[in-house]
Amino acid sequence: MPSAIPSRRFSNNGAGVAVDGMSSFAFAFDIDGVLLRSSTLIPGASEALKYLHDNNIPFILLTNGGGKHESTRVVELSKKLGVPLTEENFVQSHTPFKQLVEGDESESLKDKTILVTGGDGNKCRNIAEMYGFKNVVTPGDILVSYPSIWPFNQSFSEHYINNARPLPRSVDYENPSTSLKIDAVFVFNSPRDWALDSQIILDLLLSKDGVLGTYSQKNGDSSLPNNGWLQDCQPKLFFSNPDLFWATNHHLPRIGQGGFQASLQGVWDATTGGATLDKTIIGKPHAATYKYAERVLNKHRTQLLGGEGEHKKVIRLNRVFMVGDNPESDIRGANEFKSSHGAEWSSILVKTGVYREGTKPAYEPTVIVDDVMEAVKWGLQEEGCM
Numbered sequence: 001m002p003s004a005i006p007s008r009r010f011s012n013n014g015a016g017v018a019v020d021g022m023s024s025f026a027f028a029f030d031i032d033g034v035l036l037r038s039s040t041l042i043p044g045a046s047e048a049l050k051y052l053h054d055n056n057i058p059f060i061l062l063t064n065g066g067g068k069h070e071s072t073r074v075v076e077l078s079k080k081l082g083v084p085l086t087e088e089n090f091v092q093s094h095t096p097f098k099q100l101v102e103g104d105e106s107e108s109l110k111d112k113t114i115l116v117t118g119g120d121g122n123k124c125r126n127i128a129e130m131y132g133f134k135n136v137v138t139p140g141d142i143l144v145s146y147p148s149i150w151p152f153n154q155s156f157s158e159h160y161i162n163n164a165r166p167l168p169r170s171v172d173y174e175n176p177s178t179s180l181k182i183d184a185v186f187v188f189n190s191p192r193d194w195a196l197d198s199q200i201i202l203d204l205l206l207s208k209d210g211v212l213g214t215y216s217q218k219n220g221d222s223s224l225p226n227n228g229w230l231q232d233c234q235p236k237l238f239f240s241n242p243d244l245f246w247a248t249n250h251h252l253p254r255i256g257q258g259g260f261q262a263s264l265q266g267v268w269d270a271t272t273g274g275a276t277l278d279k280t281i282i283g284k285p286h287a288a289t290y291k292y293a294e295r296v297l298n299k300h301r302t303q304l305l306g307g308e309g310e311h312k313k314v315i316r317l318n319r320v321f322m323v324g325d326n327p328e329s330d331i332r333g334a335n336e337f338k339s340s341h342g343a344e345w346s347s348i349l350v351k352t353g354v355y356r357e358g359t360k361p362a363y364e365p366t367v368i369v370d371d372v373m374e375a376v377k378w379g380l381q382e383e384g385c386m
């Protein structure tokens with residue numbers, strides 16, 4: 001059983017406190033292998049988070065998991081960890097997609113038609129709609145309306161018929177101006193039907209203007225940049241969770257969402273002879289996720305202070321401790337992230353998950369400690385708070 005943090009309360013006059021009276025540092029915790037192992041609580045996890053909560057030290061849970069809306073997972077985790085969590089301190093792999101509904105009409109995808117792939121049934125479609133996307137289409141919707149798009153559709157037909165919705169516009173590639181047009185493609189979670197998803201995403205990447213069933217005449221034109229590939233207003237492609245493998249109850253790691261990304265890249269390379277595939281990848285270790293996490297932490301810190309009052313000077317965090325078990329994602333991402341807001345990220349590797357004691361981590365953390373409780377203590381000591 002890990003030893004507890006001394007009961008002395010976090011001092012308002014002590015080190016690690018900004019001039020607004022609030023902690024100038026924060027923590028970001030991975031979930032699997034840090035707080036939980038196969039849904040079992042890791043000793044000390046609850047106490048460590050409770051200490052931070054009771055002392056108003058900002059923290060977030062930063063996971064590459066997904067497939068459920070944040071509100072659902074927050075309820076589950078609050079109960080399991082015994083610490084109140086809100087959507088304000090919880091970031092999943094696909095959470096930063098929320099930002100794409102913001103902004104003015106020219107940059108927001110809110111009213112555009114997007115294709116969402118992955119996850120069980122309609123769960124990821126529902127998440128996207130809860131984020132604010134208004135027109136969400138799934139590969140199943142397309143297959144049910146347009147069965148010839150994938151010849152081997154019989155095995156899953158019942159599943160698709162049960163979950164499909166009518167398309168906002170029919171697929172009519174002979175009349176592209178009235179046909180279904182997809183503006184962006186999102187891989188939200190691990191696809192359940194790689195073949196159908198691969199086919200439809202590839203179709204869109206080869207299309208003219210994202211109109212299904214069309215084929216860009218620019219493809220392969222060597223007089224154009226990228227040999228003409230992706231030069232005809234094709235939809236933007238977004239991936240979340242780049243983990244190639246993940247731990248399940250099987251004794252060996254299983255192919256993760258990153259495996260689908262690698263597979264699609266392989267099909268793209270073979271189709272185009274190695275043209276560049278423009279894509280946005282979010283999730284640890286990518287910088288976009290750490291940037292989003294820092295934004296969320298600063299916002300959370302402001303909320304803990306009681307909001308951004310007229311006369312309150314809001315101070316930004318100057319240090320974030322990333323606590324993770326996976327050197328390739330948690331640690332690598334924190335080490336490589338260069339914050340534009342000025343927070344310094346330090347990486348703390350724990351021994352309760354993927355990392356095996358005695359091995360050399362692929363990405364060297366700032367420090368290696370036994371578990372999450374030791375990680376929090378180390379951070380507090382670094383900030384002169386213990």
Ligand SMILES: [Mg+2]
Binds near residue numbers: 031034324
């Ligand atoms: Mg982990």
